Amino acid sequence: MKNLGNGIARRATSLLLCSLLLAALPAFARERKILQKKTSAPADPQTRAANTWVDSSSTGTNHGTDTLMNVDNRQIDRSLAQFDLSSIPNAGIKLATLSLFLSTAPTSGNARTYSANRITSLWSESAATWTSRLSSTAWAAAGGDTAAATASVGTGTTNNVTLSWAVTPDVQRFFGSATPSGNYGWEIEDTVEGSNHQTTSSFTSNRGVTEANRPSLTVEFVQNVTNLTATPSTSTIVLNWTYPAAVGTVLAATNGVLILRQASSPIASTAAPVDGTTYVPCVSTIGGATVVFSSTSSPTTFNDSLLGNNLLCAAAPNTVYFYKVFARDSSATVNYSANGTSSSFVPMTVAEFSTTVANQEAASWINATGATTLAAPGLIPGTVMVIGSNSNLVTGVSPTDGTTVFSPVSTGGAIAGRPQVLDSATSALAVNVAYLADGDGFVYAINASTGNIIWMTNPTGLTTNGFTLSPAVVVASTSAALGSSYTRTTDLVVVGTRNAGSTTANQIVGVDGTTGATVWSVVGGGANPSMDIVTSTPFIDYKNGAIWVTTHAAGGTTQPSLWKMNIQTGAKLATANLGDISSSPIVTNAGDVVFVGTDLGLLVAANPATAATFATFAGSDTKVTGTPILLTNTSPYIVAFAGAGKVQAVSFNLSTKTFSQVGSGTWITTMPGTTPCSPSSPVGFQGLANIYVGCSDGNLYQLDVTLGTITGTKVLSPGGTIGDPTVDLQLSRIAAGSTDGHVYTFPFPF
Amino acid sequence: MFASKFLFVEPPKSNRSLLRGIVLVACLTLYGCSSGMMQTMPVVTPPVPASAMVTFCNNSGSGCSSGASFSLASLRDLNVMVAWENVPQGTHAQTVHIFLPDGNLYQSMDSSFAIPVVPAGSTTTVGSASTTQALPVAGTFIAQRGLTGNWKVTVDLDGQAMSTQTVQLIQ
Numbered sequence: 001m002k003n004l005g006n007g008i009a010r011r012a013t014s015l016l017l018c019s020l021l022l023a024a025l026p027a028f029a030r031e032r033k034i035l036q037k038k039t040s041a042p043a044d045p046q047t048r049a050a051n052t053w054v055d056s057s058s059t060g061t062n063h064g065t066d067t068l069m070n071v072d073n074r075q076i077d078r079s080l081a082q083f084d085l086s087s088i089p090n091a092g093i094k095l096a097t098l099s100l101f102l103s104t105a106p107t108s109g110n111a112r113t114y115s116a117n118r119i120t121s122l123w124s125e126s127a128a129t130w131t132s133r134l135s136s137t138a139w140a141a142a143g144g145d146t147a148a149a150t151a152s153v154g155t156g157t158t159n160n161v162t163l164s165w166a167v168t169p170d171v172q173r174f175f176g177s178a179t180p181s182g183n184y185g186w187e188i189e190d191t192v193e194g195s196n197h198q199t200t201s202s203f204t205s206n207r208g209v210t211e212a213n214r215p216s217l218t219v220e221f222v223q224n225v226t227n228l229t230a231t232p233s234t235s236t237i238v239l240n241w242t243y244p245a246a247v248g249t250v251l252a253a254t255n256g257v258l259i260l261r262q263a264s265s266p267i268a269s270t271a272a273p274v275d276g277t278t279y280v281p282c283v284s285t286i287g288g289a290t291v292v293f294s295s296t297s298s299p300t301t302f303n304d305s306l307l308g309n310n311l312l313c314a315a316a317p318n319t320v321y322f323y324k325v326f327a328r329d330s331s332a333t334v335n336y337s338a339n340g341t342s343s344s345f346v347p348m349t350v351a352e353f354s355t356t357v358a359n360q361e362a363a364s365w366i367n368a369t370g371a372t373t374l375a376a377p378g379l380i381p382g383t384v385m386v387i388g389s390n391s392n393l394v395t396g397v398s399p400t401d402g403t404t405v406f407s408p409v410s411t412g413g414a415i416a417g418r419p420q421v422l423d424s425a426t427s428a429l430a431v432n433v434a435y436l437a438d439g440d441g442f443v444y445a446i447n448a449s450t451g452n453i454i455w456m457t458n459p460t461g462l463t464t465n466g467f468t469l470s471p472a473v474v475v476a477s478t479s480a481a482l483g484s485s486y487t488r489t490t491d492l493v494v495v496g497t498r499n500a501g502s503t504t505a506n507q508i509v510g511v512d513g514t515t516g517a518t519v520w521s522v523v524g525g526g527a528n529p530s531m532d533i534v535t536s537t538p539f540i541d542y543k544n545g546a547i548w549v550t551t552h553a554a555g556g557t558t559q560p561s562l563w564k565m566n567i568q569t570g571a572k573l574a575t576a577n578l579g580d581i582s583s584s585p586i587v588t589n590a591g592d593v594v595f596v597g598t599d600l601g602l603l604v605a606a607n608p609a610t611a612a613t614f615a616t617f618a619g620s621d622t623k624v625t626g627t628p629i630l631l632t633n634t635s636p637y638i639v640a641f642a643g644a645g646k647v648q649a650v651s652f653n654l655s656t657k658t659f660s661q662v663g664s665g666t667w668i669t670t671m672p673g674t675t676p677c678s679p680s681s682p683v684g685f686q687g688l689a690n691i692y693v694g695c696s697d698g699n700l701y702q703l704d705v706t707l708g709t710i711t712g713t714k715v716l717s718p719g720g721t722i723g724d725p726t727v728d729l730q731l732s733r734i735a736a737g738s739t740d741g742h743v744y745t746f747p748f749p750f
Numbered sequence: 751m752f753a754s755k756f757l758f759v760e761p762p763k764s765n766r767s768l769l770r771g772i773v774l775v776a777c778l779t780l781y782g783c784s785s786g787m788m789q790t791m792p793v794v795t796p797p798v799p800a801s802a803m804v805t806f807c808n809n810s811g812s813g814c815s816s817g818a819s820f821s822l823a824s825l826r827d828l829n830v831m832v833a834w835e836n837v838p839q840g841t842h843a844q845t846v847h848i849f850l851p852d853g854n855l856y857q858s859m860d861s862s863f864a865i866p867v868v869p870a871g872s873t874t875t876v877g878s879a880s881t882t883q884a885l886p887v888a889g890t891f892i893a894q895r896g897l898t899g900n901w902k903v904t905v906d907l908d909g910q911a912m913s914t915q916t917v918q919l920i921q
Contacts, residue, residue: 120843120860145862147843148908169909179845179909181860194867269855372856374891390857414857416890439886468886498886500809500827533826535889552889555824582889625894644896678896696895719852721895739854739897 030094030329032220033248035083038211047452048084048409050125050185051205051215053077054143059130067207068103071114073190074198078144080119080128081206082185083217085174086407086451089244090345091221092337094275096171098186099164101213104202108157112199113191115149116165118173119184122412122440124456134412136461137441144187152191155201163203169340171219174410176344178270180370182392182410222337223247225257225327227401230351232360236305237315237351241325243298255330259293259302259323260286260343261315265718266740267324267348272338282313289324296330305353318359320352320715344368344741352715361714364733364745365402369393371414373737374723375470376683378419378434381730384448386434387743388415394436396448399728399735402745406451413440417470417537418724420493421448428476428491429454429514435493437467443495443511455516459509465497472538472547473513474567485545486567490514494547496534503554504530508538508547508563510570520570522563528572530559536584537627543591544608546573550581550596562596562604564611574611578604583681584627588637592654597624597641605652605659614652617659620668621646626681626724631665631705633686638665640684640691640705645676647693649708667708671695680736681724690749694722694736702750712750717742800876802905803833804915809884819918822893827884828917830859832905834879839865845906846883851899859883887919896921 037046053069055061056076063069069079081100098116106112121140123133133139151165167186174183188203204213225241243254258279260267271287273279284291292313293302302308304315304323315321324346327337337346351362370391378386384405387395392414396405419436427433432448441463445454458465474492478484486492491513497506502524508531510519524531532552539548545567553561560575562585580599587594587608594606601621605614621643628641635654640647648668650661660666671677677695682703684691690702690711698720702712716722717738725736727748735745807814809827820828830846846859865877887893898919905913 117841118843120845120862139862141841141862141864143864144841145843145860146841147862148840179847179906180858181845371858372850372854374895416886466884466886468890498889500884500886500888503810533889580889582894623894680895696897720854721850721852721897723891739850739852739856741855 029246029250029254030220030222030252030331030335031246031248032218032251033088034216034218035085035087036211036216037206037214040211044087046084046206048086049206050082050123051080051207052125052128053079054128054130056130056143059142062127062129064125064128065207067205067209068202069205070200070202071188071190072198072200073112073193073195076143076193077200079188079203080123080144080185081188081215082119082183083215085183087247088219088221089223089247089404089407091175091223092335092339093168093172093175093219093221094335095220096168097164097218098167099162099216099218100188100203102155102161102163102201103159103204103213104200105157105159105161106155106199106201110197110199111157112155112201113152114155114163114188115152115191116167116186116188117146117149118170118181119144119146119187120181121145122182122184122410134442134458136458137463146187149191150186172340175339176342176368176370177340178342180344180391184410220251222327222329222335224337224345224347225325226347226403228325228347228349229365230323230349230362232351232353232362234355234357235353236303236307237321237353239302239304239323239325239349241300241347243300243327252329252331254298255328255334256296256298257293258291258326258328258336260289260326261292261304262289262322263319266322266742267343269342269344269741271324272341272343272346273326273336275335276333278334315353318352318354320350320718322348322350324348344370348742350744361746364747366745367395367397367402367743369395369737369741369743371741372739373741373743374721374739375416375737376418376724376726377735377737377743378421379726379728380421380423380432380448381728383423384421384432385735386419386421386448387737388417388419388436389737390414390416391741392438394419394434394446396451399731399733405449409446409451409453411438411440411444412442413438413466416468420471420473422473422475422491426475426477427513428489435471435473435513437469437471437495439466439468441465441467443467443471443493443516445513445516457511457516457518459495459511459518460497460507460521464499464501465507467495468498468535469496470537471495472540474540474547479542482542484542484567486542488568492519494538496538496549496551498533498535500533503532503552506531506533506551508534508549508565508570522565522570522572529575530554532559532561535582539585539587540567541587541591541608542567543587546608548585548587548594550583550585552580552582553577555580562606562611576606576611576613583624586628586630588630589633593637593652595628595639597628599623601643603628603639603641603650603659605657614657615659617650619643619648619650621648625679629682629684629691631684631686640682642679642682642693644678646670647679647682647703647708665706669703669708669710671701672710673697678721680722683725683727685727685729692725692727692734692748694725696721698722698738700725700734700736700746702748714746714750716744798836798876800837800907800912801835802907802913804903804905804913805831805833806917807831819920821920822887822896822898823921825919826888828887830883830885830903832881834863834881834907836876837865837879837907839867839875839877843908844881847904847906848885849902849904850897851901857885892919
């Protein structure tokens, strides 16, 4: 019994040691994943995938339900294939191969050459035809908007074989290479179209019965590290990170990390280690940044100080440092997690250490967006932060640590407005949903947990319209709770168009939040007054059963710029001619005053019944930008707003219908700089001691809410411009994007 | 074996006479070119490389006025117009990258255009095209945040940089 017991104990000890060893070994490395729609193990739903073909002899026909996709050289048919890449996390792409199963090959003696061309515009499986990429939206070039051929292969003349194209540069673009682009898939076409002898081939689509014959994309990649944090103290900056679990077949084990550091400015997206090259810490530089750490022992921490034995190039105190951490594999060629020559999406953090505790700072996390991001992120506290960007990408990250909730979704155009995010308990869709609108003229409902597009629509049916605003959402459940006159059971997404070619015929549109169907629209001109461009977020006024919209006014005051619409029908209820307005309106909780700021720097208090002006305040600045915020709930109302170089707070007495900037809670703060930096919309909540603004000097400022004094500064992106912040009250964090293509998150108060 | 790519490998004897012949023909050809022996051959004109000319205009309700400097007070959309010349037939991707005065990428815009297949017997296989991309300005962050200065615009054709131009935005 004793021996048996010892044996059990030994085995248990061995198991424990093995478990510990396995747990200690990072699971990620260079991996391979084959993306193919199938239900057999390992199942891959490829939810965002799309397959169809377009036909020049039947230009209006959609083939989005066919099981075969044609390519034809004479009548010109082309096949389109897009893959759902969301199962591949943030990674550096090393190899990508597109494969299609050639069910019917050209006949004997008629072999052809087919190219794979990256598609450059958003399209949909159910709408794409030879002439159109989306419902009511034509391709720029009939037959498909594509780049030149990425790769070409000969077809042969044998049926039931697989053809493959090397498409690595394209997939690197989808994952943020030096020239990033949206993932719109590929078009397969004959390299000599229009030739006389007709030859048709057929490929199996992702609706083919035999799953193994469906289109596939084989991708090899090195995942980036996750959970990168920086912790400053009086003498050091300590970086920590984790290695993600493998999601594919492991081809090469992990081989530690390489860390780049740069003082005073973010590390450029072009600073990326070259595969196959080894670098010497404190000696090697890459794109202006210094290699400060290189280890093959799979560390999860780096102490940037003399204490941490970084003897030759330790960080200095009172200096802002940016860091990027590159993972790498153990293959003979040493592959880094950079994407080709780009490090756009490689995790970055920023920190400063100092003996003065108040000067210590570190970002909670930083998320790369690929291009300028000045719109505030949307937020479901504790669940997801949805980030739109000029890169045509929408990303969902965890507000806690910045890890991916859903991988980037490609939209058709830039997202210049804050995504409106509703949680499942609030939304009529009963899922976490983000509503957003893009410069391509489309409105989207995106599942904020998965990134799947629930619907997308061009609500005006016109291609001259784009959107540069954030949609407003009439929430059915909120309306019911507040007893508002909105009685629909679905939510309503409200957007206004930006057709710069017209100062008269822009539109305000209400879109069903569940289906994407247009419920109503109000078009400028005709029975309505002329309507110039709409560039700000409408305000939903449940109290008065209204939607308030601000517009430009052709640079004058002869047409309306403040519009009151019926919350149920969209019918115009009242207007006011206030001159161009680029900022959003706001209505008090009691529904007794509407505040709007004009492009000439006036703050207007308006009657919510008639839109007539109660009073006007000339705010000693040349314009009002962003959205004014209310700092009190009752009259006299304190309203804070930003302008060209100032942030100020003013009171409005509803009884006397007068503004005042004298007395408690009112102030004017000129932003720092010889020429004051240009502030973002202020953000704050009643009850908070501070409000926050981003500025065009790359800093995020904390202002005392009662005095307006600057009580704290965070250096985010020196030289850049900081966008509208979002406050996360649950985590006491503030997030703001930048022109440098990142969203920075810091704890507050500073 | 492993270093074979760095070594000169002597050809087998059976191939040496063939090699000598190739060298002789090459020498004669070179001599011929330099001494005018090729004058009776058709003149082959090297293909003119594709080129792009970038211009800008202010797309307002009353047309599009060109310029290199625009005031944010009146600029609605900045239209980036690209005139392409000598582009090979086929479909091409154009990417316009727009960089802020601070050097950061503001936005990239992809589009496609097609150079039609030339009729049989034509002496050229290239063509011209023009494209327009609109950068929204009025009411956007560019106007609201006063992002003035010299903006850089680069244009790629099928991933290759083709042209760079600057445009000035002022208050």
